[in-house]
Amino acid sequence: MGRSQREARWFYLLSTPWAIGFLVFGGGPIVASAVISLTNWPLLSSPHWVGLANYRQLLHDSTFWTALWNTLYFGAGSVALTLVCTFGLALLLNLNVRGLWFFRLVFYLPTVTSGIATALLWQLILNPDYGLLDRVLSLAGIPGPGWLASQDWAIPGLIIMSVWGAGNTTIIYLAGLQGVPRTLHDAAAVDGAGWRARFCHVTLPMMSPVIFFNTVTGFIGSLQAYALILIMTNGGPGNATMVLGLYVYREAFQYFNLGYASALAWVLLMLIVVITAVQFLIGRRVVHTEAARGGA
Amino acid sequence: MVTGIRARMAGRGAAYLVLALGAVVFLLPFAWMVSTSLKSNAGALQYPPRFLPDGYHWGSFAAAWQALPFGTFLMNSVVITVLSVAGSVAFSTVSAYAFARLRARWRTAMFALLLGTMMIPGEIIIVPDFILFNHLRLVNTIWPIVWPYWFGNAFFVFLLRQFMLTIPRELDEAAHIDGAGHLRILFRVIVPQMKPAIATVTVFAFVGSWNNFIYPLIYLRDQSKYTMSLGLQLFASAQYITRYNQMMAIGLLMLAPVVVVFLIAQRSFVRGITLTGLGGR
Structure with a gap:
């Protein structure tokens, strides 16, 4: 047996943990989910083949359309507000500020503590009666909208919370900004470019691959976020914060409609694929590819 | 001027x-x-x-702690977290070595699958896996919660592989000429140089597993098996709903280990984010 053959055997042997994971926790469940979505499968009894009936039912399910809209609303709002806030903070952090470690720590802390404890914390912050946010607004003379108790303001409240928890994007932007060569800025300054021109013609083009990366991964993450929403509002008030992920969970583990839940999950997957593909199409025109330096 | x-x-x-x-x-x-x-x-x-x-x-801390068996919940969380972290570090490192160093016909295709699974929403996976583990009578055990960390984490394999690619091959070639096998090369030559990346995976696995909520919620039934997350949820729902002071006290106790680990290992977090976040840059 030659060296390359032995090497290949070792490859398959050592990649086994990942391969098991792929079969049981990745690719396998995707295929299984597609098949399950074509059945009517109440937990505790056996599945029935129903073809595309679950998908037809979706079209007439008003909760589904609400959840789809809310998913897009939350996803787009969260990605957009996160982009503006975290890029802004990273620009400031890149000015050679003192105490960089402190700011990085503060901005990243909410990301690592994300879980039920901070979900309950934000439930309290966004509470109409005992909430911090309404209290702060009232100091500025603004009557608070009641956030999680309001049909219109519950999702904006969740978006604000998601920006608070998105400190990792600040760190990625900062790392990207630190990689923009100073010489480019200096050359532009010598040519008489002001800070605004340098921002538009040096920083933005050089940063466009990083912005693209953060936007794509931000959408992938926010479109499937539901754990915190489950804890904080469980979809309410009414269906104001019902998102697709939460609807999947509810159909599967509260109503035990495994087939319908799988159909919903597939719509979510397709939504993520389509939105990611659209971003790549737009990205090909907008992202400054010459800026992609170094190897893969 | x-x-x-x-x-x-x-x-x-x-x-x-x-x-x-x-x-x-x-x-x-x-x-x-x-x-x-x-x-x-x-x-x-x-x-x-x-x-x-x-x-x-300060009494709200003790009062909340005694309102439910939080000592048991803490032990359960510790067991699940330790098993998850140890398994994910060990298995991800081994798989990452295969992807970084060993050539095989299907490697490129398998690596593409690995990258693809990183964008699969968890919602797709929970239903088939619940059916599977229900069939295997593993509902109400810790294994459906721990195993995804051992086998399922494409992100960790990817992160460790990226780091391994930056390690020069000369040392493993030298060890190979001295007759060392792949396991020996991995554990004696590569792993000692991987400490920063392994620390990164350790802290990410720790935080993810400690904060994990959905999997324990789906799989754990008996209150005696609840984790801190589920205990806190139990506390927040039902009768304790208006005791915000106690709720926040328990929440702080739950956050404490994460904050401590974060303060000690913040470099590892930053490295992990920038290593994978910037990909090829």
Whole structure:
């Protein structure tokens, strides 16, 4: 047996943990989910083949359309507000500020503590009666909208919370900004470019691959976020914060409609694929590819 | 010239001001959490709410801890977290070595699958896996919660592989010529140089597993098997709903280990984010 053959055997042997994971926790469940979505499968009894009936039912399910809209609303709002806030903070952090470690720590802390404890914390912050946010607004003379108790303001409240928890994007932007060569800025300054021109013609083009990366991964993450929403509002008030992920969970583990839940999950997957593909199409025109330096 | 310097200094001052304001905004929720945990029962329900606590009522920590068997929940969380972290570090490192160093016909295709699975929403996976583990009679055990960390984490394999690619091959070639096998090369040559990346995976696995909520919620049935996350959820729902001070106290206790690990290992977090976040840059 030659060296390359032995090497290949070792490859398959050592990649086994990942391969098991792929079969049981990745690719396998995707295929299984597609098949399950074509059945009517109440937990505790056996599945029935129903073809595309679950998908037809979706079209007439008003909760589904609400959840789809809310998913897009939350996803787009969260990605957009996160982009503006975290890029802004990273620009400031890149000015050679003192105490960089402190700011990085503060901005990243909410990301690592994300879980039920901070979900309950934000439930309290966004509470109409005992909430911090309404209290702060009232100091500025603004009557608070009641956030999680309001049909219109519950999702904006969740978006604000998601920006608070998105400190990792600040760190990625900062790392990207630190990689923009100073010489480019200096050359532009010598040519008489002001800070605004340098921002538009040096920083933005050089940063466009990083912005693209953060936007794509931000959408992938926010479109499937539901754990915190489950804890904080469980979809309410009414269906104001019902998102697709939460609807999947509810159909599967509260109503035990495994087939319908799988159909919903597939719509979510397709939504993520389509939105990611659209971003790549737009990205090909907008992202400054010459800026992609170094190897893969 | 002078006006230029003055404008720059004003600009820097403004930058510090905005950053400081940002830091306050990011820290305020935590400060509110601490403040609420120290309030009395009445103080926590005061309307309008006050920023500072009405005294230091440390009693809410003990009262909350004793309201439910949080000692048991803590032990369960520790067991699940230790198993998850140990398994994910060990197995991900082995798989990453295969992808970084060993050539095989299907490697490229398998690596493409690995990257593809990183964008699969968890919602697709939970239903088939629940059916599977229900069939295997593993519902109400810790294994459906732990195993995804052992086998399922494409992100960790990817992160470790990226780091391994930056390690020069000369040392493993030399070890190979000396007759070392792949396992020996991996554990004696590669792993000692991987400490920063392994620390990164350790802290990510720790935080993810400690904060994990959905999997314990789906799989654990008996209250005696609950984790801290589920215990906190149980506390927040039902009868304790208006005891905000105790709720925040338990929340702080749950956050404490994460914050400590984060303060000790913050470099590892930053490295992990930038290593994978910037991909090829």
